[in-house]
Amino acid sequence: MPDPTQSNGFLTQEELDLLLPGAHRVRYPAGTELVREGDASDFVLYLRRGHVKALTGDPKSIVYICKPGGIIGEIAAIRGVPRTADMVAMNEVEADLIPGDMWWEFVLTNRRVTEAVMRHLAARIIAKEIPRNESVTSSENKIAKGLLRLVDAGIGEEASDGLHISGVTQRDLGSISGLSRESASAVLGRLRADGVLTTGRGNLTIHDLKAIETLSKRDRPPLRR
Known part of the structure; x- marks a missing residue:
């Protein structure tokens, strides 16, 4: 779809x-x-x-x-x-x-x-309505789906260390994913700790797209705590 x-x-x-x-x-x-x-x-x-x-x-x-x-x-x-x-x-x-x-x-x-x-x-x-309809899923699952929407839009540029996406703040990603800025920031912190991505001011780089795709298919993905 x-x-x-x-x-x-x-x-x-x-x-x-x-x-x-x-x-x-x-x-x-x-x-x-x-x-x-x-x-x-x-x-x-x-x-x-x-x-x-x-x-x-x-x-x-x-x-x-x-x-x-x-x-x-x-x-x-x-x-x-x-x-x-x-x-x-x-x-x-x-x-x-x-x-x-x-x-x-x-x-x-x-x-x-x-x-x-x-x-x-x-x-x-x-x-x-998408964020409301997905409210029962985990925050990690929502962020992963939000990241894939950005990827599907063709915004990312291939770089030596992954897929670089510019022009997107943590607040932006939170709103796309149906989360508050604070919740989005917490999830991104865990993804950074796991080496899945890095973030900068108004940009981010996805280092492991396969991990993001896997998280998007799980209601409660088991990330390292």
Whole structure:
């Protein structure tokens, strides 16, 4: 089953050929705030390269991650309401900026796209329910699943010592996994002690991906205490 925490490409090449001539290319460095929650802008971004995290709440936490092929900002363009989340580049981003009225007209006149957008938005709603539905599983199991969601989004870069993931804080990982920052930090401490991963400021490196995959399949993985 596809991971609903990531936005997958849902436009065909033919549809892109119709839509993108009216757009213009934009690029953002890592850490750029593309849109801010509450803003009145209505443009839409078609993500070509890089990853963007959507954050909302107090304190801010990740509600989903958009990867290449995803659409960013479509809710504001469709509903005519302020932005519902902060959108922050996790790494270098390249996208096509589409005026909101152009996107809305495109959705209205293309039934397949309308259906795809509905499924896309439904997946985001499901994503918000994932931590609640998994509340009976162990903290280690939740963190492992959260790490695999990041891996599946293609954020990691191969390095000599493992898979390096940047642009993700311990609070981010906790929110993806349905845990508090404190609980996430405790689990990460045990994983560091076991040599499974190391963490830095806004980044982490997975040294043993197989161990993470094993933990994700167990309700109560036996870690060294």
